[in-house]
Amino acid sequence: MMGNEGSQLSGLEIEEKAAEITDFWAHYRATINDSCSYFSLKSDGSVSVFKGEMVSGPLWTVSTPLEKFSNNLLKYRHPCILRYVSAWQQRSTFYLATEYVQPLTQVLGSLTPLQICIGLNNILRPLVFLHQQAGMSHNNVSMQAIYVTGDGQWKLGGLQYLCSFQELTGAYLKHARIHRYDKAVDPNEDSQEVTKNVDQYGFAALVDDVFAGHEDDQVPHLREFKQYCSNSLQHSNPEMRPSLSEVLQHSFFNHEFISIYKFLNFLPLKSEEERSEFFSTILETLKCYHEDTVAKQLGGLLLSRLTMLDQTARKDVIPFILKPKHERSQNCEYPGFFSISVFKEHVKPRLMQLFVVRDSQIRTLLLTHFSKYVHVFSHEELSQHILPELLLGIKDTDDNLVASTLICLSELVPILGASTVIGGKRSKYFTDGRPNSKSSPHVPPLGRTPDNTFAQRQSLKDLSCSEEIFKQNHEKAEVYDTENISHLIERPSPVGGESVEIETVRINSNVADASEDDWSDWDNTNNANNAAFNHPDMKEFQDIPVAISSEVTIQKPLVKSSLLQKAAIQAKKNIIDISELDIKNQKFENIKKAAADEFDFFADMTPVIEKPTISAVAADSVLSSSSKLDFVPDDGADADESEGWGENWND
CATH class of the missing domain: 3.30.200.20 (Phosphorylase Kinase; domain 1)
Known part of the structure; x- marks a missing residue:
């Protein structure tokens, strides 16, 4: 609670x-x-x-x-x-x-001897600072005064007994003794006149406590250092005890792993040549140590600001640190250094902190290797911590930073979904235009083949056809079923085609198929009248006789359809200008010719009541019949009277 x-x-x-x-x-x-x-x-x-x-x-x-x-x-x-x-x-x-x-007492059991060695080094450094720079004595060096951070760094606390060396007297130590660690108190403290080397005695007791239960050969020079603490730091004569700065020079605090740790801590003090040589060989050296110890003690230093800004480290160290080892392959340029479990425990928290840093160089470096470690984050971490920082990056004025950020956002789309990454209301603007295939339930999308060339498409001959195939006989046209001829003509006639119920079939089998270049332009409205007659299929109907050729036998419905089509085509040929359809512009000769060529298609359907008397009807009598649509305009009429329709519909 x-x-x-x-x-x-x-x-x-x-x-x-x-x-x-x-x-x-x-x-x-x-x-x-x-x-x-x-x-x-x-x-x-x-x-x-x-x-x-x-x-x-x-x-x-x-x-x-x-x-x-x-x-x-x-x-x-x-x-x-x-x-x-x-x-x-x-x-x-x-x-x-x-x-x-x-508290150190709660985590000491999980630390390795090498981690303890680094921890003692971290306690000596502030003690030296207090002694030499501040002129203060701690007076409470013990496990109870040491704390451990989340990344395994030891921090000095317990400063409630801190005092200057001038104030450090026997009386002061006597008042504080009741709360001090008994093992860190010198038994002869009351009888000694010199009281300035109290912290040396307490540090020796600390070394003995933290290495309890560990073998002396687990850390280089550990046995010698323990002996040194007992003989020198806890000397019965306080004046014979060495200063804590001398303790830092001992071989125990200068072996290989500690040297790497110190170099990273004091990186600003190193020259460019020293940094280049150090980072070019550091990973090979660290492979000799346990990766958990390396990650916990050096992970923060390897991903520090100074390290990430170093040119050699960006090339030889950072790419391997930012990639988990489980993705290593034989041909991989960066095999990775830490395993996935160690990476999640020690490196991932550092990356979370680095994404908050407003430094373009550091952010660019993180974005460059983003695809290598993005999978170690949970969905909540990506959506709550990483994504907001990336969205902030696309608003920057640096074009390169924005471009790298957009690439990283694309990595998040398959993980978080496009709705989470880009936000807003989305709609489906694109559809799948691939044709359906009955033979193959799944058609893969078009793409590139492994040889980096576009996949070759099948030719039309190789595709299956669901319609019945008709074989063409070049010697003699065959009889076609009227139900199967609708697919032969690809489009109806632009004029009059809507009145044709059944498409007619090409009769002249010697005419070659028209190519795509022979088709008229649908969008060319200027040639709309001529387009209907330029079609190769339309030309075939111009020479169709009324009597059906003996070479082709067509059923009666087909004969009527052919005649209707012929009449429509003939009518279109006679019309040169659309204005001729106007009733007042019709010529007498055209009307006379049309009446003479009129064919009664319903003559055979007249009911027989009595024996009919067949007589010829003159064409003139037909033309003389009264009709409001048939009249001959008066050439001599007044111009004013010819304007408009001019008829009286009430007669």
Whole structure:
């Protein structure tokens, strides 16, 4: 159960269960909901909160132990000293917020001897800083004063006993002895006049505690270093104890792995030649060590800002670090260094933090290798953390950065879906235009073959046809069924075709098939009248006689259809201008000729009531019949009278 404690940090929620309880405070894990991912490796806003009550005593007359601890953290800043975040007081309770850490006593069992060696090195460095630069004595070097961050870095705490060397007296040590670690207290401390080398004795006790249960041959020079601590750092005469800066020069803190760690820590102090030589061989050297130790102790340094900006590291180190080992193949340029499990545990949190960095060089490097590690993130991590940062990148003014960002967004589409990546309402603007095939239920999309050439299409001869195939006899035309001839003519006549119920078949078998070049242009409206007569099929009907040739036997319905088609074509040939269809522009000769050539198709359907008397009807009598549509205009009529229709429809 969590609750807001009314702190100065907005959105702070403190867990109810304490991670550690000491004589002066209780250590809790807390979360800052709004931001502050900077204080947590996992970018979840985790911090550590120390709650201390008022304590009375000769050392705490001015401030409580937790208040003194907080003030010293705020005053003395060092990379290996616990990082201060905030402090506040609520009623009688004092609160101190720091970066998220765990007590060393809780994680020591999971550390390897090599990790412990690096941890001791990290504790010596701030102690040397306090002694030489600040002129202060810690007076509480023990496991209870050491904390471990999420990436395995040891941080020095317990600064509630910190004092200057001038204030360090026997009386001061006597007052503080009740709360100090008994094993770190010199038994002869009260009888000694020199009290300035208290931290050396406590560090020797710390070395003995952290290596308890480990063999001396697990770390180079461990046996010699233990002997050195017992004989020199815990010497009975405090004046004979070496300074802590001399301890750092021991071979135990200068073997190969520690040397790599120190080089990465002090990278800004190295020359360009030294950095180039170092990064060109570092991966081969690190292969000799356990990958979990390398990832936990060196992962952050290998992906630090200074490392990622180095030209040699960008070429020889970063591509291998950013790719999990499980994707390694024989022909792969970058086989990867860490396994997928180690990568997810130690490298992925670093990448989450790096995507927040507003540096174009670092972002470009992350985008270049994005496809190698994108699969290690969960859907929630991609949508909640990575995607917002990528969407921010496409708004940058750097064209190269925007182009790389768009490529990475395309990598997210198959994982998160296009709706999540691009947002907004989508519609289907494209359809699949592939033709359906009855023989093959699935037609693969057109693409490139492995030889980088377009897949060859099948010819029309190789495709199956669902229609019945008619064989053409060049010697004599065969009799075709009227139900199967509709597919032979590909399009009807532009004029009059709508009145034809059954398409006619080509009769002259010697005429070659027309090519595509012979087809008239559908869009050419200027030649609409001539287009109907230029079709090769239309020409065949011009010479069809009324009597059917003996070479072709066609059924009666086909004869009528042919005659209708012939009449339609003949009518179109006689019409030169569309204006001739106007009734007032018709010529007498045309009407007379049309009446003479008129054919009565319904003569044989007249019912027989009595014996009919057949007589010839003169053409003139037909023309003389009264009709409002048949008239001869008067050439001498007045021009005004010829305008308009001119007929009286009421007669």
